[in-house]
Amino acid sequence: MEKRLNKEKWQNMIQQFATSPFWVLVQKEIRDHVKSVRFNILLVIILLTCVGSLYAALSSVKELANQIDTSEQLMIYLRMFAISGEGGTLPSFITFMTLLGPLLGIAMGFDAINSEKNNRTILRIMSQPIPRDYLILSKFVGGLFVIAYFVFILGMLIFSLSLLIIGLPPTFEEFTRIIVYLFMIILYVGFWLALSITLSILFKQAATSALSGIAVWLFFSVFYSILVNLLVTTSMPDDLLATDQMAQHERMAMLLRLSPNYLFSEITTVLLNPSYRTLGPVTFDQISGTIPSILDLSQSLTIIWPQVVGMLALCFVCFLISYTIFMRQEIRS
Amino acid sequence: MAKSVIQLTNVVKKYKEVTAVDHLNLTIKKGEIYGLLGPNGAGKSTTIFMLLGLTEPTEGELFIEGTSPTIKPIEVKKKVGFLPDHVGVYENLSGKENLMLTARLNGFSSREANEKADQLLEQVGLAEAKHKKAGKYSRGMKQRLGLADTLIKEPSIIIMDEPTLGIDPQGIIDFLNMIKTLRDEHQMTILLSSHHLHHVQQICDRVGIFVKGRLLAEGDLSTLQEQLLDDHSYVYEIETNRNEDVRKVLEALPHIQATRLHDGMIEVKSRKKDNGDIAKQIIEKGYQLFSIRPVFYGLDDIYQQYFQGGGTLGETIK
Known part of the structure; x- marks a missing residue:
């Protein structure tokens, strides 16, 4: 009796969710994305580059396998994502993802709210009995759904193609690491999506918001590290004691960690290289006596946990800004 | 005894230095067609947005069937259908899909939404174009789609902002007739704003002349004439x-x-x-x-007079 009640409760909940206005809006967003020309172009570009990087990895994987000591675990599937082509002619999957992921996020969100405004559809949606935040939230969730789906397909495609070509069965550890890594990519692209949605609320013109999104992306991927380097080195004397050098390194890392790109690169490094034990500088004292072995996934996750939380925090900051602006904004035609 | 459906008391809306709506008092009864008549920038749209809870008044209170749109906008939006002056449509969706989206946002299941959309498209004469992309609709078709969109949630009150803007004369006649039928058959309360006197004159039970944020005169046409002259x-x-x-x-x-x-x-x-x-x-x-x-003096003259700067009519002869 109780069980049946429970079942009914679940059914009701699912039914309510399926007919809830929020889900209706999310469905519309997903549909719009999948049907849009813009998304399909990006899809083709990213797909092509990933197949390219896979090709590059496969061409140099043999060499790599020869170099590795037999005593060490191979983790060849993780390498598939990280190695570049012979002589660095083709970049690796992770390089592509760090570079193109933000572009995907920006492309999917830059006209989220301002196009609704310019089309005057916002007035129509807002005169329906739904809370205002549904609109922003559905834009984000809809976009994230599509991104997640896409990233998973891409990851699994590479994974399965390598399996077909290499022929070695992957270990469970490798598989879970890759799944976790794919989740991290989604989080990373999700941040850029949130940022571009915020920009689409801030700017009336879609072109302005797209350009400013790209500007932020360029700033973080190119100029930010240069800027931090400049700042930290100029504020320090040339010859330093060892302890000061440590301090300088720490300070640099702290500043760099404000950038989502840097956070993501750290996450990537630790997740795809199980032998990484720490992200900071290590002294010889600390190293001496350690046995070179690889870490568990849970241990690797412990190392990058601050980075993951940092990335989530950045997403929340974007959301906070968009909420405070959008909820106070007057909706006018 | 007809009770008031829309009520505004001492509503003020200020934008920085400009006062868009200045101490507005308005009462609209059930089943009434009320016309807000005024030039562009008189504050008609602002009033309408306040009624929908999209904008908050600086002072004063608004009530729609006893609910305040400022405090409970969602409750109000369940009862009120809104037809904006330019209907925004999702251009990559067909007319029917646009309607179904609105229906589903109002909590109808997709089957109900489908049925209602078909029925309403028939009613507004868009049955043949229902699978066409809404982006390819003409101005008049969009407006009719907008009306269907307003009606699909089965509102008891309809608010229209310049509904006759940009429709051809025959379209306007049809449109106004449709509004009248709605009132007669469903006892809906309708508030519409316009700067076209003749459209308002044809269907409204009462008219309020609204200039520079103030309601200068109100009543049916004959009392309005008396008041103003x-x-x-x-x-x-x-x-x-x-x-x-x-x-x-x-x-x-x-x-x-x-x-x-x-x-x-x-x-x-x-x-x-x-x-x-x-x-x-x-x-x-x-x-x-x-x-x-x-x-x-017809309403025409009254209207002209007011739009040119107010005052009573007799003042022209000095």
């Missing part, structure tokens, strides 16, 4: 062979308030209704009277 004066247009001289004669009469010459006519404002006295005077003085006719 200086009620105790009558105006006549007289044509004679020698207007200049006749004017002097008439000014000497005790009940004549003012006279004015224009377009070869003498315009005379009289305190009492003329019973042939003016004509008699003119003829007795030996002038030739070509014509005399009373001037009635």
